Amino acid sequence: MSESQPLRIVHHEGTVTRDERRSALRQTGGTLWFTGLSGSGKSTLAAALEQALVRLGHAAYRLDGDNIRFGLNAGSKILAETRGYSEESARRFGLGFAAIDREENVRRIGEVAKLFADAGVFALTSFISPYRKDRDAARKIHTGNASGALPFIEVFVNTPIETCEQRDPKGLYKQARAAIASGKGMGFTGLDDPYEPPTAPELTFDASTRSVEDGVAMILGYLRAKGMIG
Numbered sequence: 081m082s083e084s085q086p087l088r089i090v091h092h093e094g095t096v097t098r099d100e101r102r103s104a105l106r107q108t109g110g111t112l113w114f115t116g117l118s119g120s121g122k123s124t125l126a127a128a129l130e131q132a133l134v135r136l137g138h139a140a141y142r143l144d145g146d147n148i149r150f151g152l153n154a155g156s157k158i159l160a161e162t163r164g165y166s167e168e169s170a171r172r173f174g175l176g177f178a179a180i181d182r183e184e185n186v187r188r189i190g191e192v193a194k195l196f197a198d199a200g201v202f203a204l205t206s207f208i209s210p211y212r213k214d215r216d217a218a219r220k221i222h223t224g225n226a227s228g229a230l231p232f233i234e235v236f237v238n239t240p241i242e243t244c245e246q247r248d249p250k251g252l253y254k255q256a257r258a259a260i261a262s263g264k265g266m267g268f269t270g271l272d273d274p275y276e277p278p279t280a281p282e283l284t285f286d287a288s289t290r291s292v293e294d295g296v297a298m299i300l301g302y303l304r305a306k307g308m309i310g
């Protein structure tokens with residue numbers, strides 16, 4: 081297999097400006113990065129916000145486990161069984177759940193969200209994304225963009241773990257508790273793996289005390305106040 085790489089990649093600039101995209105769409109676009117424990121309500125809030133934005137005539141798209149872990153960041157088994165990858169390619173390009181795979185998962189999500197944001201669309205990402213440095217890296221590729229900062233809004237879904245565990249719609253806490261009790265552990269965020277809360281999130285939402293509608297109204301209010309939607 082060839083290991084050769086081009087010495088440099090030549091950029092081919094297009095002619096459409098970011099302002100042209102934004103005025104065509106009547107919005108700035110940007111990334112809304114939902115982070116929080118499993119079961120905290122990220123997907124619920126992101127889905128409701130997407131619905132509200134689209135009803136208002138805006139372009140918004142959710143990146144969630146369902147469309148990311150089966151597509152862009154599929155695991156080796158999916159690549160081998162449904163995409164015809166050789167065993168070696170599947171191993172090389174598939175993502176699992178080891179620490180380094182999780183980091184790469186979040187990196188790719190950040191890059192894709194950035195493309196949506198640059199296109200003038202609102203990217204709504206709902207992943208636990210437990211590590212501060214990974215979220216900060218996603219922020220940095222938006223705000224430090226060569227052609228000007230792209231909006232990056234971190235929404236900390238700060239629901240107490242007791243509520244998350246009690247709701248446990250996927251039965252994951254139950255499974256993790258059993259694994260911990262048996263001495264194996266599962267590396268489950270909030271139980272036997274850390275969750276590092278954001279230090280300066282743009283928005284915070286507690287789904288144990290506030291309704292989904294409340295959360296949507298808060299975010300729409302923020303986007304209007306910042307002039308990101310009309």
Ligand SMILES: Nc1ncnc2c1ncn2[C@@H]1O[C@H](COP(=O)(O)OP(=O)(O)OP(=O)(O)O)[C@@H](O)[C@H]1O
Nearest residue numbers: 117118119120121122123124247249287290291292
């Ligand atoms: N504001 C709310 N009030 C009451 N229940 C809520 C609220 N938000 C979410 N829920 C409920 O909490 C549970 C977890 O929500 P959700 O699946 O959105 O969490 P999540 O953060 O996306 O979790 P995961 O990281 O595992 O995907 C669901 O059963 C959902 O219906």
Ligand SMILES: [Mg+2]
Nearest residue numbers: 122123124206
């Ligand atoms: Mg979810």
